[in-house]
Amino acid sequence: MTTDSRAQIIRIAHLLEVDNSELDFLEGMDSGALRELHSQIVEVLFDTTDIKLGSLQAAAKILPPAITAKVAEKALGPVLCGRIAGSVDPPLAVSIAKRLPSEFLADVARHVHPNQIEAIISQLPISQVDRAATVLVERGDLVALGHFSGIVKDPTLKNVISSLDGSGLLDVAPFIEPKERISHLLALIDDSRLLDILRCADRDDRWVDAFDLVDRLDVSVRKRIATLVVPEIDLIGSALRAAIELDQWSSMLSFAIYATDVPQDSWSQIEGFRDKKLIAEAMASVDRNDLWDELSMLVSLWPDDLRKTFSKSIKARQRSRIGL
Amino acid sequence: MSPRPEQIKQWAEIRQRNMADFAHEQLSRLLRSELPEAIRGLDQDDAARLVVLIETSIDDQAAEIRRAERDLLTQIPLPLRGAVKRLLR
Numbered sequence: 474m475t476t477d478s479r480a481q482i483i484r485i486a487h488l489l490e491v492d493n494s495e496l497d498f499l500e501g502m503d504s505g506a507l508r509e510l511h512s513q514i515v516e517v518l519f520d521t522t523d524i525k526l527g528s529l530q531a532a533a534k535i536l537p538p539a540i541t542a543k544v545a546e547k548a549l550g551p552v553l554c555g556r557i558a559g560s561v562d563p564p565l566a567v568s569i570a571k572r573l574p575s576e577f578l579a580d581v582a583r584h585v586h587p588n589q590i591e592a593i594i595s596q597l598p599i600s601q602v603d604r605a606a607t608v609l610v611e612r613g614d615l616v617a618l619g620h621f622s623g624i625v626k627d628p629t630l631k632n633v634i635s636s637l638d639g640s641g642l643l644d645v646a647p648f649i650e651p652k653e654r655i656s657h658l659l660a661l662i663d664d665s666r667l668l669d670i671l672r673c674a675d676r677d678d679r680w681v682d683a684f685d686l687v688d689r690l691d692v693s694v695r696k697r698i699a700t701l702v703v704p705e706i707d708l709i710g711s712a713l714r715a716a717i718e719l720d721q722w723s724s725m726l727s728f729a730i731y732a733t734d735v736p737q738d739s740w741s742q743i744e745g746f747r748d749k750k751l752i753a754e755a756m757a758s759v760d761r762n763d764l765w766d767e768l769s770m771l772v773s774l775w776p777d778d779l780r781k782t783f784s785k786s787i788k789a790r791q792r793s794r795i796g797l
Numbered sequence: 798m799s800p801r802p803e804q805i806k807q808w809a810e811i812r813q814r815n816m817a818d819f820a821h822e823q824l825s826r827l828l829r830s831e832l833p834e835a836i837r838g839l840d841q842d843d844a845a846r847l848v849v850l851i852e853t854s855i856d857d858q859a860a861e862i863r864r865a866e867r868d869l870l871t872q873i874p875l876p877l878r879g880a881v882k883r884l885l886r
Contacts, residue, residue, distance in 0.1 A: 489854045496850075498843040506835035513828040514851060518858060532869075532881045540873060548868040553861055 474500055476685035480619075480647030481507035487583070487616040488514055519586045521560045533565055542572035551580035559589020567596045575604035582609060583617040587650065591624045602629045610636045619648025622658060631661055639666075639673030643682045646689075656691040664701055671698070671708060680715035684724035692731065699732035704739040713745040713755075722758040726767040730774070737776040746779060752786045760791075769795040820844035827851055 481504050486493045488511065499507060533541045545554050558566055558581065570578065570593060582605060594602060606629055609618045622633055622645065637645065649655045659667060674683035687695065702709050716725035745751050759768050772780060772795050784797045820841045825832050827848060839847070866885065873881050 489850050490857070491850055491854075498839070498846065502835045506833035509833040510828075510836055513830050514854075516830075517828055517851065518854060531884045535880060535884070536873065536877060540877070544869055544872045548872045549865045550861070552858070553865050556858065 475504060476647045476682050477504035477652075477689070478502060478507060480504075481511060484616055484619075484648065484650075485511050485514065488518065515586060519556055519559070519589070521557055533561070533569065538568045539572055542569050545569055546573060546577050551577065552584050555581045555584025555586075558593060559586045563592045563596065566590075566593045570597055571601065575601065575608050578602075578605040579608035579612070579614070579617070582621050583614065585620070587620045587624050594624050595626065599626065599628055602626075603632050606633050607636065610641075613644075615645050615648045618645050619650060622649050623651060623654045627661060630658060634658065634662055634666075639669040639671075640677060640679075642670050643674060643679055643686065646686045647682070652689050653691070655686065655689050656694045659690065659694050659697075664697075667698065668701055668705065668708070671702060671712070675708060675711045675715075680712065681719055681721070683712075684716065684719065684721040687724050687728050690728075695728040696731035696733075699728045699730075700734050703729065703732040703735045703743075706739075706742050706744075709743055710745050713743065714751065717751060717754045717758060720758055720761075722755055723762050723764055723767070726764055726771060730767055730770040733774060740775045741779050746775075747782055747786075749786050752783065756787055756791055765794045772797065820848060823848050824851075 478501075482496050482499050483493055485499070485507065486496050533544075536544070549557075561569075573581075578601070602625055606618070606621060606625065609621060610633060618633070622630060625633070634642065646655055649658065670686075671683055674680050687698065690698070702712065712725060716722050740746070759765060772783065775783070780797060784792055787797075821832060821837055821839070821844050824836070824844050824847055828851070836844075836847075869885070870878055870882060
């Protein structure tokens with residue numbers, strides 16, 4: 474099962490407030506279908522048509538905000554606050570939220586409809602949102618943190634990133650929704666931290682998570698990763714071996730082909746591309762997954778010496794497929 | 798004449814398919830939308846289990862709302878309670 478599929482099952486379990494194991498029967502299902510199922514359940518659970526919202530809102534309007542905040546915290550509780558937050562007038566919701574403690578806001582963040590509360594979050598003081606984010610980081614609440622990271626402004630997002638190490642970022646990445654948002658998050662971090670994430674994947678044997686992360690990135694971030702990683706001989710060597718071992722050669726190629734700006738001798742130093750056994754396994758994967766075009770693009774980036782060596786290690790039929 | 802073994806097998810398959818269809822229909826109705834292809838592939842037990850989990854969550858939420866409505870007034874200062882009570886009616 475992919476990291477993305479696993480994350481989607483955890484998100485559904487979180488939404489239904491059941492143990493992950495209760496959804497074991499969803500294992501092996503495509504992450505796209507699980508993501509769609511999650512959205513469908515969200516729409517049902519967040520449908521506030523039957524809730525006496527009109528009267529609750531009217532009550533909130535006649536009460537001083539401080540009392541409404543107390544009512545929200547003590548009577549409604551985090552689940553209900555999260556469910557109805559998006560349906561309350563944003564200015565009223567903001568005036569209530571400003572008076573709520575960070576811990577409670579972090580509790581509410583577990584239960585909000587991310588698409589509905591962006592307007593509220595964007596109007597809260599950054600310091601308050603930061604404190605709520607810190608609570609989520611301290612709790613290791615990956616699902617809430619993932620949703621939260623999808624809607625907060627960049628300064629808060631930067632604080633969240635700086636409070637997580639490489640391993641923490643690999644943990645939270647699969648939960649960041651919408652999934653395109655992860656590219657934005659990685660664009661906010663510097664090169665050394667980006668390399669840290671991959672070094673952590675190598676050190677902790679988490680290449681499966683790293684490849685899953687790469688698969689979610691847009692071209693500009695893939696290009697940045699490729700430019701950084703290819704000259705790191707040990708790291709790219711490990712990634713190469715892991716890609717073959719995990720049959721993630723397509724993920725590997727999906728960023729390596731963007732390493733157009735690395736010095737040519739960096740490619741020549743990657744031992745894996747001269748290892749006949751490794752090459753045979755890579756070629757089998759290319760054949761199995763029809764990755765000939767991508768491999769052609771990769772080989773076109775190499776210096777002549779590596780192309781010649783590689784050419785000798787593969788079959789004539791394979792050479793002609795990649796124009797060698 | 799008693800049914801042939803292949804007929805019994807065929808009927809069992811039809812029964813199983815109908816039951817699965819029922820669970821999927823229930824799930825689709827509950828979610829108010831067409832099910833993703835992969836979810837339609839769930840067997841009847843699993844589709845039914847998913848229905849129960851979602852229904853339980855909806856019921857829990859409804860109970861939570863009822864509790865909140867009851868608790869709400871206790872958090873409001875006495876002089877304002879009457880006005881809020883009228884609004885919640």
